[in-house]
Amino acid sequence: MGSWTRPTCKCCISKAVQPLVALELIEDINMETKRWLMTRIQAEKIVGGAELMVHPGEDDDGNMLLVSASQHVLLRAAEVVGLYKLYKDGSMIAFSYRDSRNFQNSDNINEFLTLAERQFIILRTLENIKVVDEKYIPGYPTETLYPGEAIFNRLQKSKILHTFYPLHDEQILCKLGARWHSYTNLSLQPIDSIYSYFGGSVAMYFSFLEFFTCSLMPIAAFGAAVVLLSMDTIDKCILFSVFNMIWSTVVMELWKRHSSVLSYTWGTMQMNSQFEEPRVDYKGSMGINPITHRYQPYYPAWRRKLKIWCVSVPVLCLFLSFSLFGMYVFFRMEALVKAYYSENDGCWACVLYLPSILHTLYVTGMNSLYKMVAEVLTEWENHRLESSYQNHLTIKVLVFRFVNCFAALFYISIYLQDLELLRKKLASLLVLTQIINQLIETSVPYLYKTIMRKGAGLKKMTMENTPDIDKIKLQGEMSSFPGMFDEYMELFVQFGYVSLFSCIYPLTALLVMVNNITEIRMDAMKLCHLFRKPFISPAANIGVWQTAFEIIGFLSVISNCFLISISPQVEGYCAENNITPKNVLIWTVGIEHALLAIKIILAFAIPDVPQWVKLRIERVEYQSLQALKHKLAEADKDDSREMAAKETLSDGTTGFNSAESSLYTSNKQLNLL
Structure with missing residues (x-):
């Protein structure tokens, strides 16, 4: 069995090396290809390598490679990637390798960089290994x-x-799982630990899931009180409509503040997006990229x-x-039932729910x-x-799911105006829907525990004497x-x-909240034990989903106002006071x-x-600007000394004229910038 290659820096040599990333090549891999790849991974960057540490796996002739990195390589790569870290004054600034001593915990790589960040850095480093002078992949002459x-x-x-x-x-x-998906632990999720282990996107989702579930508590309590107190329908609709409008707005705005605090403390708020x-x-004819000047595939826009317009959009319309x-x-079945x-007085009342149940199953299947x-269409594009x-x-x-899930509800409320059917x-x-989701969420982990572990391979995972390489292979056999x-x-x-509709059915928030409490633990269990550990890039927010939720918030105002206007009590009040439907519509709008x-x-x-986050960001920007001004001033002084020395050596010659001096100084400043 082979051993780890030595790091380029002698001070980073240690007896124990933690493997961070596994690469599995095809089963019948040509050994020339494997040796070439190992050489490129461990070689210095000056000759086109990645300066990473690589292990040949179970044996030199196997198809697996294990990759790790020394402390100094990780620190230099952290600067290239643009990670923001905690400085000695308590602010989050872009990491600088030359100034690493002034960053907190920079002398301990396991404390300074999380496991997810180290693995993300290795992925980016591997992706940046470029062809130097090879004409084809060694061992595969046809692969140009x-x-x-x-x-x-x-x-x-x-x-x-x-x-x-x-x-x-x-x-x-194991420690994370005990604090996260254990039903005996009723405390909040360890979000920072989730970020350290799985990365920003996963931690941001679970933080939003927890935030959304907790935000349902007041509206769930209000809905339960409405049901228990049997409030008048018009009072219930008006109160719920106003409450929904305020709740949907405040929740999303407070989430923005909360996510900004998370992204600032994680150092992802100000990270610059890298060239993708x-x-x-991606397929296309090979050509020279005008930005990178590399040979890359090109596909006309x-x-x-x-x-998109001739196939994907028509298929969407078809669905x-x-x-x-x-x-x-x-609706036809509803009328028949x-x-x-x-006509049949002895018929069970549950028959009335049969059309809704069948349609819900149809909606779930179509989704x-x-x-x-x-997915197939987007890949084909x-x-x-x-x-x-x-x-x-x-x-x-999003477009299909919105229409498929809400079209019937909007039709009932706007066209039929049947609140009982809507409810x-x-x-x-x-x-x-929640029963179906919960069955899927709970059955999959159960099958994993009771059936999958009966296999000989997964039994090895629980044995103390199982070789590490076998455990790594078992991770590769899990689903992505x-x-x-x-x-x-x-x-x-x-x-x-x-x-949109909880004013008609006040228990909506309560049912959703109960579902999400179980959802948190089921999603956590699947992520920890059912799937391979994913590569997760840093995330500053929930992305396009923020806009989607805000659009629903605006639609909720329109929906709730209309539901109030068609309530029987409002219609009765309008009839008693001779208020025409036209005036009702005007008042509603x-x-x-x-x-x-x-x-x-x-x-x-x-x-x-939050204000404190703004102040810290502005302070860092001010300090960076002052440092840049100081460097430019020092550069001007150096230029003046250099020109004076040249004038002295010229034995009376005039040296640079003023225009050349100005141009020289400007070029110097641009180089510094």
Whole structure:
């Protein structure tokens, strides 16, 4: 069995090395390719390497590579990546390798950089290994390489690199699991520990899930009080509508403040976005990138737009028509069941819920089916960047999910104006959807524990004498982490139910809150034990989902105002006082505009970033500006001394004239900048 390659820095040599990332090559990998890849990973950057430490795995002839990094390499890479760390004065500033002594805990790499950050740095370092003078992949002459091409990306495209994943730390994971997904622990989630182990995107989702669940407590208590006290319908609708408007606004604005505090303390708020490499699955004719001047695939934007507008959009419209057809069938069934129930007095009342139950199952199935179709379509559109791919996929699924989940509710409230049917439909959607989700959430971990562990491979994981390399291989056999897309989508639908229609069904928030308490633990258990540990990039917020939730908040004002206007009590009051439907509509629109104005005022009145965070950021920016001015002043002094020396050596010659001197100084300042 081989050993770890030595780090480039002698002071970083140690007996124990923690493997951070595993690379699995294809089973019949050519050993020439493996040796070449190891050489490029460990070589110095001046010759095109990554200066990382690499281990050949179980044996030199195997298909696995383990990668780690020395302390100084990680610190230098942290500066390149642009990580923000805690300075000696308590502020978060961009890490500087030359000034590392003034950063807190920089002498202890495990304290200074979290496990997720170290693994993220190694991933970025591997992705930045470029072709130098190779014409093809050693061992595979048909796989041509281009100057400046990313080797890591090319190995994935050529299917030579089978998979790669960050490795778990069993001791840290056990401690985190005991505090996180244990039902005996009723305290809040260890968000900072989640960030340290899994990274920013995962920690941000679980923080938002916890924040959203806690924010449901007042509206859930208010809804329970309304039901228990049997308040008058009009009072209930008016109170809930106003409460919903204030709640949806305040919750999202307070979440912005909370997420800004988290991102500042994690050092992700001010991180600059790096130049993104093309996606592995991005295809196109090879050409020179005008920005990087490297050979990279190119796909015309007009072809992508043609695919979107001529195929993806029509397919979306087709599925929307399926959704509307299902809604039509639901209303037809509703009418038939009502007629049957009225004609048969001895019929069970639960039959009235049958159409809603069947339609809810149809909605759930269509959601899953279109999600798969949207993924295929978005991949076929051939987006160059991962961020572009995720945005287009999110928009597709968001549009369909909104129509599929809420169209029937809007039709009942706006066209039919049947509040009783709306209440029944909302109750069936909430209860049945949550039952289905909970069955899936709980059955998968249960099967993992009871069936999967019966296999011989997973039994080894529980044995103390299991070799470390076998544990690493078992991690590679787990399913890849699917991301947080479905979880955010579920929260989006829940937020819509609560903010749009909970005035009709006051127990909505209570049901959602109970569901989410279980959801937190189930999601945590799956992430810790069911999936491979994912590579997670730093995150400053929840991204496009913030906009989606805010749009629902604005729609909630319109929805709640309209539901008040069609309530039987309001209609009775208007009939008694001879108020025409036209005047009711005018009053509804006027009140709705007034509430929207209040909502906008509340949004501006609550700052997105706390004052103390703003002050710290501005102080760092001021100090950076002062340091830059000081460097420019020192450069001017050095230029003056240099020109004076040249004039002395010129034996009476005039030296630089004023224009040349000014140009020289300007160029010097630009170089410093």
